[in-house]
Amino acid sequence: MTSKIMSYSYDEYIELVRSFHGFPAPGVLIGGFMVDLAVKNLPEGVLYDALCETKTCLPDAIQLLTPCTIGNGWLTVLPLGRYALSLYDKYTHEGVRVYLDEAKMGPWQEVRNWFMKLKTKQEQDTERLYREIQEAGQDMLSLRPVKLKPEFVQEKHKGKVALCPKCGESYPVSDGEVCLGCQGSDPYF
Amino acid sequence: MTSKIMSYSYDEYIELVRSFHGFPAPGVLIGGFMVDLAVKNLPEGVLYDALCETKTCLPDAIQLLTPCTIGNGWLTVLPLGRYALSLYDKYTHEGVRVYLDEAKMGPWQEVRNWFMKLKTKQEQDTERLYREIQEAGQDMLSLRPVKLKPEFVQEKHKGKVALCPKCGESYPVSDGEVCLGCQGSDPYF
Numbered sequence: 001m002t003s004k005i006m007s008y009s010y011d012e013y014i015e016l017v018r019s020f021h022g023f024p025a026p027g028v029l030i031g032g033f034m035v036d037l038a039v040k041n042l043p044e045g046v047l048y049d050a051l052c053e054t055k056t057c058l059p060d061a062i063q064l065l066t067p068c069t070i071g072n073g074w075l076t077v078l079p080l081g082r083y084a085l086s087l088y089d090k091y092t093h094e095g096v097r098v099y100l101d102e103a104k105m106g107p108w109q110e111v112r113n114w115f116m117k118l119k120t121k122q123e124q125d126t127e128r129l130y131r132e133i134q135e136a137g138q139d140m141l142s143l144r145p146v147k148l149k150p151e152f153v154q155e156k157h158k159g160k161v162a163l164c165p166k167c168g169e170s171y172p173v174s175d176g177e178v179c180l181g182c183q184g185s186d187p188y189f
Numbered sequence: 190m191t192s193k194i195m196s197y198s199y200d201e202y203i204e205l206v207r208s209f210h211g212f213p214a215p216g217v218l219i220g221g222f223m224v225d226l227a228v229k230n231l232p233e234g235v236l237y238d239a240l241c242e243t244k245t246c247l248p249d250a251i252q253l254l255t256p257c258t259i260g261n262g263w264l265t266v267l268p269l270g271r272y273a274l275s276l277y278d279k280y281t282h283e284g285v286r287v288y289l290d291e292a293k294m295g296p297w298q299e300v301r302n303w304f305m306k307l308k309t310k311q312e313q314d315t316e317r318l319y320r321e322i323q324e325a326g327q328d329m330l331s332l333r334p335v336k337l338k339p340e341f342v343q344e345k346h347k348g349k350v351a352l353c354p355k356c357g358e359s360y361p362v363s364d365g366e367v368c369l370g371c372q373g374s375d376p377y378f
């Protein structure tokens with residue numbers, strides 16, 4: 001029994017993930033159930049932002065299924081290494097946090113092996129892993145209400161910009177006399 | 190005269206941006222021309238990663254038009270506040286950097302007003318801004334070859350994971366005795 005993931009059937013969602021993420025990664029599939037659970041536990045019609053506690057896989061589920069993307073600023077990735085996300089009201093900063101709960105993985109040992117990295121990729125029973133993800137759905141997730149601390153709510157940058165006197169490119173004046181790249185963070189040789 | 194943006198017509202790209210980003214933001218439209226220019230200047234068939242020097246708008250153009258997303262780890266966002274991106278060979282780390290070049294904006298003053306924040310949203314001539322973006326296409330971009338410093342090439346996390354003794358959630362053991370959230374970075378009250 002598979003419930004839908006937002007407005008998509010499970011198979012439609014797999015195709016969506018494939019086209020965006022490159023392949024139907026287990027983490028993005030589970031992420032679909034996580035987003036769906038979070039959205040269903042928000043008050044209807046609320047305008048929400050998203051916070052994702054890992055860089056791996058989960059941000060893509062959020063970007064595919066909600067209005068929140070990296071580029072529009074409604075999704076913040078805070079790399080804490082936890083497989084968890086929260087959706088919260090843009091104005092009150094209250095919302096819900098959903099995480100993948102190891103304590104609920106008893107019936108789904110291949111998911112647990114994958115999640116806890118107990119097997120190498122070669123040892124992994126991929127077919128069983130995918131079957132368990134679909135069977136488990138939201139049953140291995142946990143949820144709690146949260147309120148975000150103000151320092152973690154993304155502020156839109158509204159300050160002045162100028163041309164950096166060193167590299168000549170536009171940059172936020174609040175960063176200093178020259179741009180952050182010219183201050184030593186330039187990633188290129 | 191508008192060239193295509195990757196495999197899309199300009200109008201198709203606008204619709205794609207609308208569905209993902211929420212609205213056809215000027216920055217994502219210009220970003221489309223930037224990605225297209227960068228890809229065309231890579232050797233054919235090369236497997237590339239992406240680095241984006243701003244959090245604003247541009248990451249979405251990269252995610253829509255290349256295989257690189259936040260969640261699959263092929264896109265790194267390094268928030269330097271510069272409207273620039275680079276695509277580089279996954280193995281040699283050599284590639285091209287494309288940036289929006291203020292020095293080339295002479296014929297497109299409304300783009301310049303938007304880019305340098307010289308007008309308020311109310312003063313902005315939106316119709317003219319969109320017309321100029323389409324007219325300019327790649328003519329306000331500059332490009333140079335780059336090679337990335339090793340410390341900016343994203344390393345995939347391959348270490349062990351364990352359950353955090355404090356919050357009980359899975360986390361990378363290399364982060365310490367407890368997870369980063371429990372070390373004080375928890376974003377919630």
Ligand SMILES: [Zn+2]
Pocket residue numbers: 164165166167168169178179180181182
């Ligand atoms: Zn600079």
Ligand SMILES: [Zn+2]
Pocket residue numbers: 353354355356357358367368369370371
């Ligand atoms: Zn913890």
